[in-house]
Amino acid sequence: MLRDYRRAFYTLLLIFLFLFSNFWGREIRVRIFSPMKLTRIWVQFVGSGTIFASNGIKLSVKRGKICLFSVKNGEIHFELGRRSFSPKRVVLFSKSGFFITNYLIKKRFYSGKLILFSKDGILIPVIGKDVEDFIPSIIFSEAGGNLPPEFLKAFSVVIRSYIFSNLKRHIKEGYNFCSSTHCFFYRGDLKGNVKIKGSLDKVRGLVLKKGKKLISPxxxxxxxxxxxxxxxxxxxxxxxxxxxxxxxxxxxxxxxxxxxxxxxxxxxxxxxxxxxxxxxxxxxxxxxxxxxxxxxxxxxxxxxxxxxxxxxxxxxxxxxxxxxxxxxxxxxxxxxxxxxxxxGFCISGAIKMALMGYDFSSILKYYFPQCDISLNK
Ligand SMILES: [Zn+2]
Ligand SMILES: [Zn+2]
Incomplete structure (x- = not known):
């Protein structure tokens, strides 16, 4: 009985923290490697890091360490040193990020915190971090690199509007977005996306609105x-x-x-x-x-x-x-x-417009004629 209450309390606390973190920190969570049905992944810590397991365990991990995480009976199984662990959920932190692979696809680099849990015997890896830190990587995954700055600005406004108007898309599954055609592509973070980030500073926080209402482009x-x-x-x-x-x-x-x-x-x-x-x-x-x-x-x-x-x-x-x-x-x-x-927004067309000299607001006006561009409040 007491255990049930405790479980209910922790579940509520988790839901609360999840909503709270979204609201205040603008942190969102994106399931990575979807729609693949994974049962295990290898994670390499680029720098040193920490693993927090749901049963209260905190472990330090050395730089360069590779850990295998697999699903067994609904638990996340992994080994560190000579000890093995099987919590329900783990959260991995590493300031320098992670390389992640399942050996079917080439390893990808991700930054942010990495959350692992299982559902119906499948491993669900999720990256959690601030919306603004996701945007350059989503742009790159969707449209590729080496793109004109005005296009990058326009597309970032589209993606931000989409994110903020669809936060509940996968909320029941424990994250906000997946990384397949269903939501958007997110195939890792780029260590070299500084160039993209620079162009985006001026349009940080801007979204598309119709009247005062945020639109889902x-x-x-x-x-x-x-x-x-x-x-x-x-x-x-x-x-x-x-x-x-x-x-x-x-x-x-x-x-x-x-x-x-x-x-x-x-x-x-x-x-x-x-x-x-x-x-x-x-x-x-x-x-x-x-x-x-x-x-x-x-x-x-x-x-x-x-x-x-x-x-x-x-x-x-x-x-x-x-x-x-x-x-x-x-x-x-x-x-x-x-x-x-x-x-809505046509990526190929918008790139062409930017190359022809249109600025980001003219590009957005062309694809969303009834919308205004303003700060998301
Ligand atoms: Zn989705
Ligand atoms: Zn087009």
């Missing part, structure tokens, strides 16, 4: 010259851009050819064995996929269709929300425009 790699908007969670087609700045980018248009047999074999796994045809259609301003069966036609929003298809073609066939499906004798052709949601 969308962004994609390339809009393909298509204007889609989200209203109440639904996607609407708003025509073609008159000046698509992304016109010369690699993903402005795409074309995929896939054997008809394979195409339908895969789609039938998800949409049912009797599926005999698919068509992309804009109905009442909204993009849908029509699924044809021998005696009925179903329609589903294109975003839902893409989500369901994602595991099928490794996300490599339906790259955006705007495409056509054509059928030949043996092949199916998917011809589309853009890469991503075709919504």
């Amino acid at each position: 969308f962004f994609s790699s390339c809009c393909g010259g298509i204007k889609f908007v989200h209203l109440d969670g639904k996607l609407y087609f708003r025509g073609f851009r008159k000046i698509p700045f992304c016109r010369n980018s690699r993903n402005f248009k795409y074309r995929r050819v896939i054997k008809k047999k394979l195409f339908y074999r895969d789609l039938r796994k998800v949409f049912g064995g009797s599926l005999c045809g698919v068509e992309y259609k804009i109905i009442d301003g909204r993009p849908f996929i029509l699924l044809f069966y021998p005696s009925l036609i179903k329609k589903i929003p294109v975003e839902k269709f893409r989500r369901k298809c994602f595991p099928l073609f490794k996300g490599k066939i339906f790259l955006s929300n705007f495409f056509k499906i054509k059928e030949g004798v043996d092949d199916v052709f998917v011809e589309g425009r853009g890469w991503g949601s075709n919504c």
Whole structure:
């Protein structure tokens, strides 16, 4: 009985501390290596550091030390010196950061605190630190390096607005954001991102607002010259851009050819064995996929269709929300425009605008005409 109370108390305290730290310190937590289902990771302390385990243990770790953390029966198992430990949760600190790998991907550098816990037998590594310290790394992961300063400024405002308006996205899972297409890419911190940071100082704290309300902006790699908007969670087609700045980018248009047999074999796994045809259609301003069966036609929003298809073609066939499906004798052709949601901020287009001399506020005005840029309070 007493134990139950104690557990409830600690759970409440943890939730409180989590919310409190978000509120005051502007600290956010991002799950790293997602969507990978990890059961173990190797962490190398770049400098010296400390491990705090949930059972009250504090351990000092020497510079360069590599520790293996694995999940066993819902606990995080690790060894240090000749002792082994199995707490529910560990928090790792190291001022100089960590190299982390699971040996399936190259090791990545992360700074901030590293929190490890498990859920359903899977290891969940989370990085916690101030929002502003995440932004340069997210920009780099999403758009690459060597980018014009006005683009960096514009994109940082978009990312900050997105972060602050979506803090609860994964709150039930014990973090704020994941690091896959679902939230944003975050593939580690760069030791050499000082250049990015410098350009961002002037726009620190700025967000996009409509009236006094913070907006949750969308962004994609390339809009393909298509204007889609989200209203109440639904996607609407708003025509073609008159000046698509992304016109010369690699993903402005795409074309995929896939054997008809394979195409339908895969789609039938998800949409049912009797599926005999698919068509992309804009109905009442909204993009849908029509699924044809021998005696009925179903329609589903294109975003839902893409989500369901994602595991099928490794996300490599339906790259955006705007495409056509054509059928030949043996092949199916998917011809589309853009890469991503075709919504909001277009990374390729914004880079081009910055190179042409537009400043960050003109770039943001172009993609978010109804918004103002102001400090997040
Ligand atoms: Zn997510
Ligand atoms: Zn574009």
